[in-house]
Amino acid sequence: MSERPSGTPRTESPGGFWAQAGADPERTVLIAPDGEEWTAGRLHADVNRLVHGLRAAGMERGDAFAVVLPNGVEFFTAYLAASQAGFYLVPVNHHLVGPEIAWIVADSGAKVLIAHERFAAAATAAADEAGLPGARRYSVGDVDGFRPYAELLDGQPAAPPADRTLGWVMNYTSGTTGRPRGIRRPLPGRPPEETHLGGFLGIFGIRPFDGNVHLVCSPLYHTAVLQFAGASLHIGHRLVLMDKWTPEEMLRLIDTHACTHTHMVPTQFHRLLALPEEVRGRYDVGSMRHAIHGAAPCPDHVKRAMIDWWGHCVEEYYAASEGGGAFATAEDWLKKPGTVGRAWPISELAVFDDDGNRLPPGELGTVYMKMSTGGFSYHKDEAKTRKNRIGDFFTVGDLGLLDEDGYLFLRDRKIDMIISGGVNIYPAEIESVLLGHPAVADAAAFGIPHADWGEEVRAVVEPAEGHTPGPELAAAILAHCEQRLAGYKRPRSVDFIGAMPRDPNGKLYKRRLREPYWEGHDRPV
Incomplete structure (x- = not known):
């Protein structure tokens, strides 16, 4: 069991990880999934070595x-190395298959790929397809054709590199075209010490030091998960990392390490609530101050049950990879059930109609956000960048309304987007794969209710002439998808239809396809 933070709570200005590593190098700042403890000094030294190695x-x-x-620690080493060397870190969803990873590697212009041996097949296929030279492929563990990750660090100095400058994370988010798009922010040309992000967590009432321990219970390739964890590290919080999430293990870690805040998705709430009372009762979660959830809608009954169990630490936010956002405390939500909150102090919310007119409270329209922290562009897609903006406001396509008190209520999500277990899935990409099968004349993909994940992917197919609908054809189509889509994107089943409901211009009435599956459920279609 690791030592819990103790003594008089520290609340002074954190100065970012770099200052903390210099002032208190023996302080434990990270606990790896295997329980290994990392001090600030040890992590700082590896980060410096990685910068030197990448430059070499x-x-x-x-x-x-x-x-x-x-x-794991390698992910955080990469994150910190990028942030002090003026690099862009491109985190890749490790559930993707080779061609999907290859697209991101090539589109981002990545000069180096670092992969774990657990994902060897996909990483190798991606590096080959992207044309990445063997000398720029590195692996944690053994991957044929990749150089050991340790080679990047071995023999490099532990001292900070010269010409330190702030870098960014470049996350990829899919668009309606189905191809992922990189969210690229210009490098600010400032010292890396200015990246500590204390103001971001301050939005949620989370203070520097103060005995805080952040539990990372979702994959770090997600924008929000990495931002919450990185911000926590920079303002003096200890990090506890989970690799593979299970509900009881999460409770054990909260109890063992006195975790005070975490970022979650509603699927995790659902699985925690499914634990027997006897299992729940074994663990003390009283240390938790902020269990912040987002990424997907949370059913009212699930949220009420979590508040009943964990108390008013259950909080919600609304944002996107592009920025945000809104925040609702438990008190806000109980007062106005269904709200995702009011605007952050560093952002502004507005609702516009299709003609670009700003709507008054109570009227439904497209939700737009504006941030005071700077803009972004979609990498190599200026048309999408322009299309999603009105002045300094941007949208990710969600529909909603603001009430008289400024609380935001969402009424729909990104057009046709599927959210399964807190992960965004874009039907256009799935439909493109379906249409690549010779027996498919037309296809649609959408989300249907799933008790655990929130939604699962369902495909509806119009067979091509000469092909008979039935179990044999469905199995062939699903096998086709298995070779071309990550597991979480694949349809779980295929239904057949005589003719797709399209208007004379070819627009698909997807709502007509979805409605029967959502009858009796409390989610809008």
Whole structure:
């Protein structure tokens, strides 16, 4: 069992990880999934070595490198290295298959790929397809054709590198075209010490030091998960990393390490609530101050049950990879059930109609956000960047309304997007794969209710002439998808239809397909 933070709570200005590593190098700042404890000094030294190693591999300020890694110290080493060397870190969802990873590696212009041996097949296929030279492939563990990750660090100095400058994370988010798009922010040209993000967590009432321990219970390749964890580290919080999440293990870690805050998705709530009372009662979760959830809608009955169990630490936010957002305390939500909260102090919310007119409270329209922290562009997609903006406001396509008190209520989500277990899935990409099968004349993919994940993917197919609908054809189509889509994107089943409901211009009335599956459920379609 690791030592719990103790003594008089510290609340002074944190100065970012870099200052803390210099002032207190023996302080434990990270507990790896295997229980190994990392001090600030040890982590700082590895970060410095990685910067030197990446520069020796040919990387310069403004270059990108991609990682296909599980939650672990190597992920955080890469994150901190990018943030002090002016690199772009490109975190890749490790559930993707080779061609999907290859697209991101090539599109981002990644000069180096670091992958874990657990994802060897997909990483190798991706590196080959992207044309990445063997000298720029590195692996944690053994991957044929990859150099050991340790080579990037071995022999490099532990001292900070010269020409330190703030870098960014470049996350990829899918669009309606189905191809992922990188969210690229210009490098600010400021010292890395200015990245501590204390103001971000302050939105949620989370203070520097103060005995805080952040539990990372979701994959770090997610934008919000990495931002919450990185911000926590920079303001003096200890991190406890989970690799593979299970509900009882989460409770055990909260109890063992006195975890005070975490970022969650509603699927995790659902699975925690499914634990027997006897299992729940074994663990003390009284240390939890902020169990912040987002990424997907949370059913009212699930949220009420979590508040009943964990108390008013259950809080909600609304944001996107592009920015945010809104925040609702438990008190806010109980007062206005269904709200995702009011605007952050660093953001502004507005609702516009299709003609670009700002709507008054109570009227449904497209939700737009504006942030005071700077803009972004979609990498290599200026048309999408322009399309999603009105002045300084941007949208991710969600529909909603603001009430008289400024509370936001969402009424729909990104057009046709599926959210399964807190993960965004874009039907256009699935439909493109379905249409690649010779027996498919037309296809649609959408989400249907799933008790655990929130939604699962369902495909509806119009067979091509000469092909008979039935179990044999459905199995062939699903096998086709298995070779081309990550597991979480694949349809779980296929239904057949004589003709797709389209208007004369070819627009698909997807709502007509979805409605029968959502009858009797409390989610809008």
